[in-house]
Amino acid sequence: MNRLKCSIGSIEFNNPIFTASGTFGYGNDLPEFVDMSRLGAIVTKSITYEPRVGNPPPRVVETPSGMLNSIGLANVGIRIFIKDIIPLYENIDTKIIVNIAGSTNGEYIKVLKELESVSTDIVGYEINISCPNVEFGGMELGVDAKLSNKLITELRKHTEKLLFVKLTPNVTDITIIAKAVEDAGADAISAINTVVGMGIDIGKRKPTIYKTYAGLSGPAIKPIALAMIHKISKVVSIPIIGIGGIVNYKNVIEFLLAGATAVQIGTANFRNPNAGIVIIDELNKYLKENGISRYSELIGKLDLYE
Amino acid sequence: MIIDKSDIIENTQIAEGIWRMVFKSVEIADRYLGAGQFVSVLTDDNWEHPIRRPMSIADVNEDKISIIYKVFGSVTQALTKLKSKDYIDVLGPIGNTFNVDYDTFYPILIGGGIGLSPILNLSKCLVQKGISITTIIGAKTSKEHFLQHNPNKNMFLSTDDGTIGINGTVIDALNIVLKGVKNPKIFACGPEPMLFSIQKILEEKSIPAQFSVESYMACGVGFCQGCVIPKKQNNEYYLVCKDGPVFEANEVKFE
Known part of the structure; x- marks a missing residue:
């Protein structure tokens, strides 16, 4: 019995444990000890139309129970991605979701159309409207419900594949954005991207990250993520993919109870590239021991005080 | 891995x-x-x-x-x-290794601070192959050293406060050592300012070198894209974990 079978839109995943964009490369070039076929899905690092070299160092630094990063969407660009990386996906069973980023609506659309024009095993796209570390596009889009709706409406016209939209927590009310992208035809909402943060080195009197402001991830942001997912779940009917500081199966159950249908593992992959696989095994064991025949029975089953 | x-x-x-x-x-x-x-x-x-x-x-x-x-x-x-x-x-x-595939160069090994770690490793490998070398290890003060300053055996220590070995940095020691050798090749590991200084001297004197560089790093497997060092040739970056940590000195840029 597969207790972990997970459905989003028309696609059935082996389990609800995915890897988060930017924390697992493109899914190629993995350490030898990682059996990626075990994962529910891999979400690639963000792809833009042109290659991007990313931001100057320092790009990453540890913080209490978390880390700050400002990578700046370093990626190979859509042409090299299609030429060199997409063919590698033919030989693997794992479901691939391509994360797309852009500076303008036109760039997102161009990247998606390029991907649609080649026959691929990609099951869907995750639209990154929430990167805190680039100057144009990214987060400024994701804080505006009208702009978000317009972009997703446009992208929806060009694909029948899964369309996830990744939201930023750096907004006054995330539910407004969530509703706007649901109305535009998104199949699922991925939440949350990193929380804007900053570190200071008092010796150097400099920010700890070159670009001053950076994205905070890891267990430090889990309470923020849970609250946002719970709030989103009250206003949308499409599935939510929970992201934010998940490091073990207990954290996954928290996200499921809060209303997530699946989760993505991010920062934990940096510590152990097998983190997702360990979590799948732990979760299966928990379900078995507690006589739960489908993990989905836990979704949204939070027992509130009032 | x-x-x-x-x-x-x-x-x-x-x-x-x-x-x-x-x-x-x-x-x-x-x-x-x-x-x-x-x-x-x-x-x-x-x-x-x-x-x-x-x-x-x-x-x-x-x-x-x-x-x-x-x-x-x-x-x-x-x-x-x-x-x-x-x-x-x-x-x-x-990561990769120092490239010691050479016949004609005389190796000078330089370790600054905790950068001595791979340098001691390389030193042992070269000595085991019967290759003669000079080693320079720098620290702030004598208490941070655990090796012996012994110029007769081509082992030079330096301290910022002069409490042991050569008074100054590894650069001062390097300038002394360079006077006595022909066809040197440098292998160095240490903090960025040290490597930057060595790079400048070597460029003036056209001496080849390999650097093992340090970097902030979140994963070590290429996922995080955090451990970058600028390429000398263009405005792109190397990943220290996948492309390094050892680079030819003329490949990397210190800012």
Whole structure:
């Protein structure tokens, strides 16, 4: 019995444990000890139309129970991605979701159309409207419900594949954005991207990250993520993919109870590239021991005080 | 590369704030390619410190692997508490090696601060091959040194305060050493300002060199894209974990 079978839109995943964009490369070039076929899905690092070299160092630094990063969407660009990386996906069973980023609506659309024009095993796209570390596009889009709706409406016209939209927590009310992208035809909402943060080195009197402001991830942001997912779940009917500081199966159950249908593992992959696989095994064991025949029975089953 | 919960054999202080840990890992030793490679360690099971700490391999003797580390903060402080028979979670080996494929050069090895770790490893490899070398190790003060200053045996120590060896930095020592050798090639590891200074001297004198560079790093496997160093040739970056940590000195740019 597969207790972990997970459905989003028309696609059935082996389990609800995915890897988060930017924390697992493109899914190629993995350490030898990682059996990626075990994962529910891999979400690639963000792809833009042109290659991007990313931001100057320092790009990453540890913080209490978390880390700050400002990578700046370093990626190979859509042409090299299609030429060199997409063919590698033919030989693997794992479901691939391509994360797309852009500076303008036109760039997102161009990247998606390029991907649609080649026959691929990609099951869907995750639209990154929430990167805190680039100057144009990214987060400024994701804080505006009208702009978000317009972009997703446009992208929806060009694909029948899964369309996830990744939201930023750096907004006054995330539910407004969530509703706007649901109305535009998104199949699922991925939440949350990193929380804007900053570190200071008092010796150097400099920010700890070159670009001053950076994205905070890891267990430090889990309470923020849970609250946002719970709030989103009250206003949308499409599935939510929970992201934010998940490091073990207990954290996954928290996200499921809060209303997530699946989760993505991010920062934990940096510590152990097998983190997702360990979590799948732990979760299966928990379900078995507690006589739960489908993990989905836990979704949204939070027992509130009032 | 593998993650191995390795048994600690030894963990001792060897100088002020400097410790050596020896752990046993058949898995990592089997995959080890040579001096320059590093491992990344986790000190505890909680998530207060989520990120591994990269550390250069100082020696591999059969299945026993040595690292030398400096106590910087609470993670390295916690590392000093581990004892023989405890285990440590180690990811490795990571990265490339120094390229010692040469016949004509005279190797000068330079280690600054905790950068001495891969330099001692390389030194042992070269000596075992019967190659004569000169080694320069720099520290702030004599208490941070655990080796002997012995110019007759081509081992030079430097200290910023002059308490042992050459009074000054490794650069002062290098300038002395360079006067006495022909066809030198430098192998260096240490903080960025040190490598930057060496790079400038070498460019003036057209001396080839390889640098093992340090960087902030979240994963060590190429996922995080955090450990970048600018390329000299253009405005792109190398990843220290995948493209390095050893680079030709004329490939990288220090800012």
